[in-house]
Amino acid sequence: MAEKKTNRRDFLFTATYAVGAVGVGATVWPMIDQMNPDASVKALASTEVDVSSVNPGKTITVLWRGKPVFIRRRTDEEIAEARAVKLEELKHPEKDEDRALNPEWLVMLGVCTHLGCVPLDQKGDYNGWFCPCHGSHYDTSGRIRKGPAPTNMEIPKYEFVNANTIKIG
Amino acid sequence: MSDHEYNPKSKFGKWFNDRLPLLTLANHLTDYPTPKNLNYWWTFGGILTFCLITQIVTGLVLAMHYIAHADMAFDSVEHIMRDVNYGWLIRYIHANGASMFFLAVYIHIFRSLFYGSYKAPREIIWIIGIIIYLLMMAAAFMGYVLPWGQMSFWGATVITNLFSAIPLVGEGIVTWLWGGYSVDNPTLTRFFTLHYLIPFLILGLVILHIWALHVPGNNNPIGIDVKKPSKDTVPFHPYIVIKDGFALLMFMIVFAFFVFYTPNILGHADNYIEADPLVTPAHIVPEWYLLPFYAILRSVPDKLLGVVAMLSAIFILAALPWLDTSKIRSAVFRPLYRQFYWILVADVLVLGYVGAMPAEGLYLLIARIATAYYFLHFLVILPVLGFKEKTLPIPLSITEPILGGSPNLATAKNKESLNR
DSSP: OOOOOOOHHHHHHHHHHHHHHHHHHHHHHHHHHTTSOOHHHHHTOOEEEEOTTOOTTEEEEEEETTEEEEEEEOOHHHHHHHHHSOGGGOSSOOOHHHHOSSTTEEEEEOOOTTTOOOOEETOSTTSSEEETTTTEEEOTTOOEEESSOOSOOOOOOEEEEETTEEEEO | OOSSOOOOSSHHHHHHHHHSTHHHHHHHHHHOEEETTOOGGGGHHHHHHHHHHHHHHHHHHHHTTOOOSTTTHHHHHHHHHHTSTTHHHHHHHHHHHHHHHHHHHHHHHHHHHHHTTTSTTOHHHHHHHHHHHHHHHHHHHHHHHTTOBHHHHHHHHHHHHGGGGSTTTHHHHHHHHHTSSSSOHHHHHHHHHHHHHHHHHHHHHHHHHHHHHHTTOOOOTTOOOOOSSSTTEEEIIIIIHHHHHHHHHHHHHHHHHHHHHOTTTTSOGGGGSBOOTTOOOSOOOOOGGGHHHHHHHHHSSSHHHHHHHHHHHHHGGGGHHHHOOOSOOOGGGOHHHHHHHHHHHHHHHHHHHHHHSOSSHHHHHHHHHHHHHHHHIIIIIHHHHHHHOOOOOOOSSSSHHHHSOOTTHHHHHHHHHHHO
């Protein structure tokens, strides 16, 4: 055929495909979205933690949304060490002041940003954390210094409800 | 299908076959002309079918006792081991069966690599095989999560986190896979569902794999096209059935050795500790059959590129029919390829070894060299070799050199001495 003329049938085909595609999409989406976190999982969004028994130099680990959260009461040396680091030396530059608003307390997700293992406390080349899975070293501010992890350990949303209680989430 | 019309002898058989030609299919399968020189490396297709059926049957039974819930999964597996009649046997067959399945599939894959079975006109068979292999890895990984031990949990965490390397949408995909903010009950229940589904997908693909095989027929150790049926072929039954059966018996001895004498040697002691989201085991190591790819992942210092390298190492196999530019199939007639083939085998074994070792120092250096060589083999050596290599003359048929009077008699003799 030298010339293709658009006729009523072509229009009907296109319209049918278009409606069909929308229908398939609308049917498939619930099947995909059902795998996302459900309402009961989302409802567990915040946890309150009593930190009155945590002495300087100690870390407690609490579970928040199924993940460990490290709450470390840092010593003065650790704070000084974390704050003395120049930003140029960091793979993922973040000031310690921004990560620990109250310098004594470091609250962060205890999840290695490489592949999700739980790093070990007070280990590694930077006196912070060391991930045993694939060898990532974090400093006393939980910032990545060496190894395959791409970013610093994440700081969750948290606040001090009072002097002894931290609310995470 | 069959090269000749099949007529059932009985009246009922004819009546049935006219309506559903199952007897024609059965006749095709028994009479199917097979190259007469197939060696024992060709028996692993049958062995793999046995492995698949074993996994499906034992898995079905285990699912009658297993409870897919984060609070109960670990205990239900112990319940299977201690309380269920023969539960220990069935579970050990299933767990070791996975390893046996991979052992057989690796031999099957490396047989194809040696004899060039992936080359035209068998590319589709090969690609279906690679898809089956990928599904096997997915099924094995999810199955390993189900006992909800420490290795289950942290293996699941590490492997699902691979997806977080994808820019922008990675985190969203991981949350979607988990059904939460960490590996938890929703993850376990969906893994159980998929672990149950995948073997049946594999079964369907196996049927396509065999169907695609029966179009050109089997490749063979000398890799030449065989006229069929002819003096070069024998009917599948009884010749290949007996040979496959004997090889299967030998294989089952190895299988039984693991099941009855060292049922836990291929597993990790950490998986007898219940999953704890607060403590990561000191050494997370995948099952042995995934170690080479794990070594590739860890040899790259960048997260995204490491994942890309690992996936490429698998997907590159699908492109193999086009990366290998040589027209000669069998390594028997490719003196250089034969050497590179064995170097590749050694390379993969080295990758497997360093994958089990900590990723530091000398191990890391070896892993990097072996990873580089793996890609070099497929992306540089194979394409170039097809043009540069001086191949040996191939015989015109399987019988010709043996029956004498062939200009290629020397080749056949040479081949025989090489095979010893």
